[in-house]
Amino acid sequence: MKKSVFLCTFLGFSLILTAYTQTSDPQLLRQHVYTLASDSMRGRSAGSQEGLLSAIYIAQYFKEIGLISYEQDSYFQYFLINQNIKCQNVIGIIEGKDSLLKQEYIIIGAHYDHIGYRIKENAIEVYNGADDNASGIAALIELARLLKANEHQLKRSVMLVAFDAEERGLLGSKFLVSQLPLQHIKLMVSMDMVGYYKKSNKLFIKGVATLKDGKTNIQDIAFTAPLNLRMQNFEKTLFAATDTRYFAMENIPAFHITTGMLSPYHKPQDDADEIDYEGLSIITDFMHSFTLRMSQNESLSYSHRRNAIHPKDKVVAFGLLSAFGMSHLRYTQGAFAKGRSGWAYKGGLLLQIRINSYLSIRPECSYTYENFYQPSTSSYTSHIEKLHLQSLYFPLSLLLRTTFDESIYAYVGLGGYYSYVFSAKIRNQKLSLVQDIYPHRYGLQYSLGLHIAPVNIESIFRFDLYPLFHHDKSIKNNAFFLQLAYVF
Ligand SMILES: [Zn+2]
Structure with missing residues (x-):
């Protein structure tokens, strides 16, 4: 009962989208992070009621924005973990406008699940996961809005994915990879932990060498706002593994976008009031320019160089x-x-x-x-x-x-x-x-x-x-x- 009251309250939450369509809205970004990382969301663990509420929140925005749903009548892609726990990725699509290139897809993803809560001394302690990864989801929703508003500029198609069960071992992205016609996927990007730009003063793009001419393509992006980009050829540490992994293992160029591991990582203190919304807004705008540029690029092809943390080599x-x-x-x-x-x-x-x-x-x-x-x-x-x-x-x-x-x-x-x-x-x-x-x-x-x-x-x-x-x-x-x- 309490849950459904809550659901109604937040679905009644302002779904009004601002008229600005060239730049992201820090207020909307703030709203997304505060909603998803609120205590009532109980840390959004995969398969939980609150995980489902988060997915509904995201899907409502995808619908409002006008994304094409993944299934005929649903933005949800369901999958099971541990045989019986139902989880769902939220997937929306914007079709490219080039008659040939629209067959090719760029996937932009962020995971929305986090690690839940625990009971400590009879009190609930919520792992809010504001930076990890409500920040990435906020950017994803705003990015969807900007891309949809400027879709006439898209040549390739874009698939926007809010992944579930990342914290359980990248299970949402693993499932999506198992379902896709992979020859159509030209690039995958995961935004994971993008809320600490002010503190890090860097936006990392890790894995640029997995895309042929990746570095030059990114340098060519027309983006004038001050943003300190740090490109790294490959993803290097296992601890930072994100949803790029199973795409990279299929030889799909894959980038991880992040401001680094600066938040209280997997601690209850990863809260919405610590997020840098101005920075998050700049990053979202950059991702908008980035996605447009990548969708227009003559060719997007694999460099045959692999991220070090995504080896196909056996253990x-x-x-x-x-x-x-x-x-x-x-x-x-x-x-x-x-x-x-x-x-x-x-x-x-x-x-x-x-x-x-x-x-x-x-x-x-x-x-x-x-x-x-x-x-x-x-x-x-x-x-x-x-x-x-x-x-x-x-x-x-x-x-x-x-x-x-x-x-x-x-x-x-x-x-x-x-x-x-x-x-x-x-x-x-x-x-x-x-x-x-x-x-x-x-x-x-x-x-x-x-x-x-x-x-x-x-x-x-x-x-x-x-x-x-x-x-x-x-x-x-x-x-x-x-x-x-x-x-x-
Ligand atoms: Zn994460």
Whole structure:
């Protein structure tokens, strides 16, 4: 009962749209944010009654503005999460005016869901999500109004989407991607957290390199208001993942527009009175010019460069490796004193487990063969002989990589290893493990590498720690390898 009274109240809320059609209205932006981020909306969690109310609020505006509805008679695109929780994206369309280009779509989206509320000491604590992402929705509704008023300038069609269930793992955008004829989607933009322009003094456009000539296209936009644009080639951090993700994974150019992570992120203090409405208005106007420009651009095509946080690469990659190098063995006393360098060969398997866009962990297992020239002073022989060692080698490294491109990147690795010598021979004479050759080794290794998909080229330096921890300090075995790995 209470809910329906509330619904009527806010649907009765001024749906009167101002006459200005070239610039956004800060008062309307303010109204949208205050409504969606009010305590009565209880944090708009996906599937909640208040989530549905938010969707109705947005759809009412889409209707008032005159957007074409996604379904024949509804702006809602329903989908289920956790098998039985009903959620809905709100989708409106403006058709392009060019007879050919109107087949192509630009999607401008923002998520409207947030993370709900909790009960703390018998009181309700609402996560209002004003910046995240009532700000993006306010901009989306005003952008819809401006684009509709200036639709004669649109060549491509524009699909405006208020996504649900972003906070549950980008589920609304994932569902939309599964339903669309993707060959018609030329660009996707997500406005997520755009309410802190004054504080950040920057508007970030992340992912511009995913669109061919993206940077130049944006620089060409006729926009005169003072706006400090910061273009970044790719989206880089997993923590800022937004609805661009599933589009980017389908090789659709995708941009994330944001003023950054300056609001009290996922805290109850992310409130409407903290939002910079003047800044939000400038950003909305910029998005208007941006969308017109992109819709008119001769071609919008994928650059074949991917956002680092949208890899199609598996979380776990498997690799085959092979390496050649130099190894140096020295026993400070006994039969192999004055040991020398020899060549070494290594072959084996590796796993590359991605932690985030810039860190991976890499366990490896390989067979190593080393041979060392022994000096004639060795008590085993009277002339130069070779010592053959075979061992199993188990390094574990943490890899830190560059993130500006997914297919070519440089990395450094740091880790440790354990190795077990299972055979040692001079000529055909087997040596006693433990007595002559101590079989257990461990140490540190670091590496420098270059990944040119699908191959890793890497130099590896291995330092024996054995002498540090054993009082007899009788062995030292360092090595250098040049390694090639094929990563699946
Ligand atoms: Zn968000």
